[in-house]
Amino acid sequence: MARPPPRPPCAAPRESAPPRTGPCRRPPSPAGTGGTSPGDRPPSRERDIVTASKTTSAPITPLTPTLLRVAQHLAHGLAPKDIGAQTGLSAETVRQYMRDIRESLHCPPRCKPPVMVHRLFATQQVAVPAPDRPAPQFSPEDLLLLRAVAEHSNPRNVALAAKLAPADLRAALDQLLVDTGAKDTTQMVILAHGWNLLTAEPTRVGASQ
The missing domain is CATH 1.10.10 (Arc Repressor Mutant, subunit A)
Structure with a gap:
């Protein structure tokens, strides 16, 4: 009568891992599994500041021919109401063109004509008129x-x-x-x-x- 094959020896029991004494740290979860990935983090203040500075330093939008004609009147010292009388434009149209010029030059929404004129000259959108008098002495x-x-x-x-x-x-x-x-x-x-x-x-x- 044939003898049954010998049984393999039992595997040695695994040693249990020593208990952890420090805080349990979970590995970072990949995006979409409940964790916070770099793309899901809220924007930092530093990134907000960089974005804002890029916006304010953006190049101006060149004026259209229509806006340029209005800007040239401004550059010669005409007030908005005088521009309307000079060009035949309605007061509302002149106001709209003034808003458009401010937006193109990145001026504050309600800035006054001196600021607009300065910006027009500084960005070389219009030529500076030659002064009709010499400069006085300035402190x-x-x-x-x-x-x-x-x-x-x-x-x-x-x-x-x-x-x-x-x-x-x-x-x-x-x-x-x-x-x-x-x-x-x-x-x-x-x-x-x-x-x-x-x-x-x-x-x-x-x-x-």
């Missing part, structure tokens, strides 16, 4: 106020940029209008550009005056 404080008027619409911001007390702004502006012979702040900015006082390097220009 460093005068040059600071000129630039503040060209870059800000809110009186408080103008005073802050010019390093003036808000209560002193009106008197300082009135004196600057007298010194330049300008009828208003828009013409003052136009003249300042004609005198090369509002270039990209105000410190060097101011020092040369």
Whole structure:
């Protein structure tokens, strides 16, 4: 009678792993399985800041021929109501064109004509008219106020940029209008550009005056 084959030896019992003493760390879950993947993380503040800076530094949109004609009237000191009378456009149409120019130049929505004119010249959308008078002598404080008027619409911001007390702004502006012979702040900015006082390097220009 044949003997049955011998049974294989039993495997040695597995040793149990020692208990963990540190915190249990779960491996990162892949995207779509309940974990948070890099693409699912909320945007960081650093990324928001980078995006915002790219938006504000975006190139301007060149003006259309229609907007350019309106901008040229602005560059010669015409107020919006005078542009309507000069061109035969309705007041509402002129207002819409002004909004379109602001948007194309990345100006604040309700900025005043001096700021728009400064931006038009700074971006070379229109030519600067030749001044009809020589430049007077300006102090460093005068040059600071000129630039503040060209870059800000809110009186408080103008005073802050010019390093003036808000209560002193009106008197300082009135004196600057007298010194330049300008009828208003828009013409003052136009003249300042004609005198090369509002270039990209105000410190060097101011020092040369």
